[in-house]
Ligand SMILES: Nc1ncnc2c1ncn2[C@@H]1O[C@H](COP(=O)(O)OP(=O)(O)OP(=O)(O)O)[C@@H](O)[C@H]1O
């Protein structure tokens with residue numbers, strides 16, 4: 001399980017997260033919700049070791065991961081699908097996928113089951129990443145993360161700015177990764193309907209703090225109105 005205890009995170013001297021306590025059990029699906037600028041991406045970056053400074057405790061399966069560098073956290077089983085996808089535009093689809101395999105504990109290559117989740121990638125293996133549509137790039141980013149053989153996958157707004165027909169496919173794949181493959185999911189979303197359908201638990205952020213959390217059934221319309229309406 002992934003656990004954050006009293007986590008604060010800083011950009012320089014500016015504190016972007018304060019006193020975060022969160023836990024996601026093995027095989028669970030946690031959605032992290034909140035308006036723009038509340039600290040959702042900062043939370044992902046803190047888990048990955050990409051912040052200037054993080055205090056408090058971060059553990060994976062009981063082991064403290066705070067001292068680990070980002071690549072070591074990846075090897076320990078934490079994969080990341082960043083907001084904006086982070087595809088290398090001048091690398092082919094195959095090369096982008098190969099980068100994902102480097103983070104795997106045991107060298108597995110580009111596994112067939114991952115390509116089968118996203119048949120379009122199989123057809124476009126030799127195309128440049130930059131020539132894919134936004135939705136296809138998002139699929140590539142998810143596939144790349146899966147090739148690292150993660151225990152936990154962190155997804156930062158994977159449906160943001162994507163055509164509705166592909167959104168549905170992406171939601172379906174993320175849900176199945178959790179339900180059928182048992183991969184633990186931490187999903188950052190502003191898409192509440194998807195979070196409700198897919199998650200076991202939720203956390204709502206406001207100004208760098210967790211203001212509500214619990215079983216997904218406890219995410220009431222009042223809470224959404226209070227913490228997500230713009
Ligand atoms: N590189 C940075 N340097 C300084 N402050 C930053 C930096 N990145 C983000 N912040 C600040 O940290 C706070 C949290 O930002 P963060 O990107 O985590 O929000 P978010 O919830 O992911 O927002 P969004 O929904 O727009 O993606 C904001 O106040 C933001 O201005």
Ligand SMILES: [Mg+2]
Nearest residue numbers: 040041042083
């Ligand atoms: Mg963000």
